[in-house]
Amino acid sequence: MKPxxxxxxxxxxxxxxxxxxxxxxxxxGSEEREKQAKKIFDFTPADVRAVxxxxxxVALALERAEKPKAEAAKKSASPASSxxxxxxxxxxxxxxxxxxxxxxxxRAKADxxxxxxxxxxxxxxxxxxTLESVDPKAVGLARPEAKVRLATAKGERVLEIGAKxxxxxSRIVRFxxxxxxxxxSDAFWNDLLREPGEWRDHQIFPGDRESIERIxxxxxxxxxxVLSRRDGVYWVQSPLSDRADRDLVDALxxxxxxxxxxxxxxxxxxxxxxxxxxxxxxxxxxxLAGRREPFRIELGSMVGGAADGETPxxxxxxxxxxxxxxxxxxxxxxxxxxxxxxxALSSLEVYQVDRAKIDGAAASTLEVERAGxxxxxxxxxxxxxxxSDLLYALTELRxxxxxxxxxxxxxxxxxxxxxxxxxxxxxxxxxRETLRFYPAVSGGxxxxxxxxxxxxxxxxxxxxxxxxxxxxVRASKPISASEAQGAKGxxxxxxx
Numbered sequence: 001m002k003p004x005x006x007x008x009x010x011x012x013x014x015x016x017x018x019x020x021x022x023x024x025x026x027x028x029g030s031e032e033r034e035k036q037a038k039k040i041f042d043f044t045p046a047d048v049r050a051v052x053x054x055x056x057x058v059a060l061a062l063e064r065a066e067k068p069k070a071e072a073a074k075k076s077a078s079p080a081s082s083x084x085x086x087x088x089x090x091x092x093x094x095x096x097x098x099x100x101x102x103x104x105x106x107r108a109k110a111d112x113x114x115x116x117x118x119x120x121x122x123x124x125x126x127x128x129x130t131l132e133s134v135d136p137k138a139v140g141l142a143r144p145e146a147k148v149r150l151a152t153a154k155g156e157r158v159l160e161i162g163a164k165x166x167x168x169x170s171r172i173v174r175f176x177x178x179x180x181x182x183x184x185s186d187a188f189w190n191d192l193l194r195e196p197g198e199w200r201d202h203q204i205f206p207g208d209r210e211s212i213e214r215i216x217x218x219x220x221x222x223x224x225x226v227l228s229r230r231d232g233v234y235w236v237q238s239p240l241s242d243r244a245d246r247d248l249v250d251a252l253x254x255x256x257x258x259x260x261x262x263x264x265x266x267x268x269x270x271x272x273x274x275x276x277x278x279x280x281x282x283x284x285x286x287x288l289a290g291r292r293e294p295f296r297i298e299l300g301s302m303v304g305g306a307a308d309g310e311t312p313x314x315x316x317x318x319x320x321x322x323x324x325x326x327x328x329x330x331x332x333x334x335x336x337x338x339x340x341x342x343x344a345l346s347s348l349e350v351y352q353v354d355r356a357k358i359d360g361a362a363a364s365t366l367e368v369e370r371a372g373x374x375x376x377x378x379x380x381x382x383x384x385x386x387x388s389d390l391l392y393a394l395t396e397l398r399x400x401x402x403x404x405x406x407x408x409x410x411x412x413x414x415x416x417x418x419x420x421x422x423x424x425x426x427x428x429x430x431x432r433e434t435l436r437f438y439p440a441v442s443g444g445x446x447x448x449x450x451x452x453x454x455x456x457x458x459x460x461x462x463x464x465x466x467x468x469x470x471x472x473v474r475a476s477k478p479i480s481a482s483e484a485q486g487a488k489g490x491x492x493x494x495x496x
Contacts, residue, residue, distance in 0.1 A: 038126040040159075040173070040182055043152050045095040045119045050151040053192055060196050062110055065099040095119040102199055108264075108321065111201040118191045122148060122159070127182035128170065134181050139163050139172040141181065146192050161192070197264060204318055204325070205259040206295055207288045212253065216294075219282040219333045225340060227252075231431060233347045236340050242402075242454055245342040252332045256286065259297070261323035262313055269322060274315035275301030276322070281314065282333045295319070299330055345397040345435055345447050345456055348425055353391055357424040358470055366474060380478040390469040394423065394435065399456035400444055408455040413438055413446040415455070420463065437463055 051062040096116025102108045136142040140163030148159045158176035165171065165183060174181040214237070215227045226238040227249065234244040271277040281299035288295060300315035303324050311326045358366040368387055369376045375387045403411065419436040426432040434450040444457040 039123075040125050040127055040175075040184065041123045041150070041157065043123065043154070045116070045123050046097075047152045047154075048095055048119050048123065048150050049153065050149075051115065051119065052149040052151075053146065054148075055146040055192050058105060058196065060105070060199065061103040062100050062115055062199065063103050064095070065101065102196065105196050106200075109201040109319075110199050111203075114191070114199060118188060119150070121188040121191070122150065125173075125182075125184045125188070127184055129183040131172070131181040131183070133179070134172075136162075139181060141172065141174055147176070148192070161189070197266075200261075200264060202261045203259075204261055204297070204321070204323070205256050206319075207286075207291070208257055209253050211289045211291075212256070212286055213289055214287040215252065215256075216285040216287075217282070217333055217335075218285070220278065220280060222282070222336070225335070225337050227340065232429065233431075236337055238337075240337050240341075243342045243347060243449070243452055244340050246344065246347070248332075248335070248340060251328070255327045255329050255332065256284075259318075259325060259327050259329075261316075261321070261325055263324055265315070265322040265324070271300075271317070271322070274322070276315055276317050279317075281330045284329060284333065297329070299333065341402060341454065343399040343402065343456065344395075345399070345449055345458070346395045346425065347433060347449070348395060348427060348431065350388060350391045350395055352427045352431065353395075353425050354427040355425070356387070356391070359422045360420075360467070360470070363474075366470065368473065374479065377473070377476070377478075382473070382476040383479055386469070386472040386476045390466070390473055391425075393466055393469050394425070397447070397456075397458055397462060399447075399458055401457040403446075403455040403457055405453060405455065408446060411443055411446075411457075412441040413455060415448070421466065437466070 049064050053060040053062075094116050096112050098112065098116075100110035100112050100115045102110045131139070134141075141160055144160040144162055146161045148161070150157050150159070160174055160176055162172040162174070162181070164186060169186050170183050171186040171189065172181050173184055213229055217225045217227070223239055225236065227234050227244055228237040229235075234246075234249045236242050236244050265274070275281075276298055279298035280301050283296060283298040286295045295318065297316055297318040300317070303313040303315060311328065313324045313326050314330060316323055316325045316327075316329075354370045356368050360366075367378070368382075371381060374381050374384050376382075403413075405415065408415065415438070417438065420439050421437040423435045424432070425435070436448050436450070438446040438448075440446075440460050440463065444460050445463050447456045447458050448454075449456075
């Protein structure tokens with residue numbers, strides 16, 4: 001055979017092989033085809049847009065919201081660009097990734113996880129037997145024990161559930177209007193028996209920490225306190241202006257984002273009897289990114305008593321729902337504006353600091369910068385230990401008292417004088433702050449963080465402690481590249 005003919009045949013074989021590979025690359029294998037053939041539904045959980053369960057004379061209707069939860073959360077956290085908004089997001093793999101709501105016999109937000117599990121169970125049903133010709137009366141399909149309607153973009157399928165198979169954990173089902181029946185697992189059956197109220201989402205708060213922009217605390221009979229977030233740090237915005245206490249804010253954020261209903265209160269309950277008209281403890285209003293109306297929760301009376309060590313439950317109302325909750329939001333409502341002011345000198349945590357510049361009255365400027373697990377002091381690499389000790393000491397500083405500029409002046413603090421020590425800290429997301437320490441006065445050590453009007457009166461011995469730690473950073477011996485690598489390996493070993 002001529003070489004040219006061989007070459008042509010080779011090209012044809014390669015081309016045919018490529019075509020076959022391209023055509024069959026997305027086709028399921030034999031095991032997958034066999035599994036799909038057993039399924040009674042021909043669509044995926046993500047295709048389901050609505051579910052109706054008819055059982056015991058009650059029809060429970062569930063409807064999927066338009067956007068998946070992950071996409072909604074992403075958009076609420078940061079505005080999307082025009083290019084992002086035009087792009088079509090990938091379809092969620094499960095029904096639980098979408099928010100769901102109950103349409104009847106009540107209207108409420110549904111537990112997406114519970115709805116998702118039900119839909120996953122139904123769409124994953126596999127037939128263990130196919131019954132071509134059965135007497136509907138004999139298998140409980142003349143008057144089905146329940147019906148489930150699953151709506152997709154292509155239409156609706158109604159699954160009729162008949163009798164339980166005497167032996168084993170199976171039931172006989174068929175699609176409405178069809179004669180063929182199937183024997184399937186009854187793992188989904190207990191979900192169909194749930195009362196409508198049991199499908200409600202007990203998670204009340206509609207956002208996460210990152211979506212919270214402002215919190216207004218309105219205690220009953222007291223003055224409102226407004227907390228707002230600036231560059232990742234919360235400040236008391238009203239009735240005064242100062243940085244808020246990080247630990248107290250963290251506790252409040254945890255209570256809000258974890259707000260859950262122990263049980264829902266249905267009509268004809270009387271709000272006044274639960275201390276909700278007017279709210280006995282007060283109310284909290286939260287402004288959320290991407291949400292037009294603020295989320296508002298009202299807190300009423302305590303529900304009965306509580307066992308020793310148990311958090312008492314209170315009546316609450318939010319989003320048109322009345323419920324009981326054990327969230328400690330009443331503690332936050334009980335704090336005045338002064339209680340929310342931070343007594344910490346720094347707003348940063350150790351891991352957030354990447355660089356430090358230190359100017360002392362009697363020493364040259366010292367600069368250190370994070371270099372992996374160690375630090376750079378100029379061109380020298382030094383151990384992380386002395387720098388970490390210094391940063392821990394700085395970030396743990398707490399004031400005994402907070403003074404206004406006028407009070408500080410009256411106490412003998414000269415804010416116009418050159419500070420005894422000035423430290424610039426900078427780190428992630430461009431965050432930066434300057435800490436200044438002034439000569440001690442009779443009441444303690446005055447210090448100030450740039451951007452705050454308050455002067456913090458620290459314990460007297462703190463300046464000497466900070467200066468000792470700075471001296472240890474200055475005196476730290478440089479380490480070699482091999483020592484730095486060894487330290488990284490040791491840290492990795494501890495982590496593993």
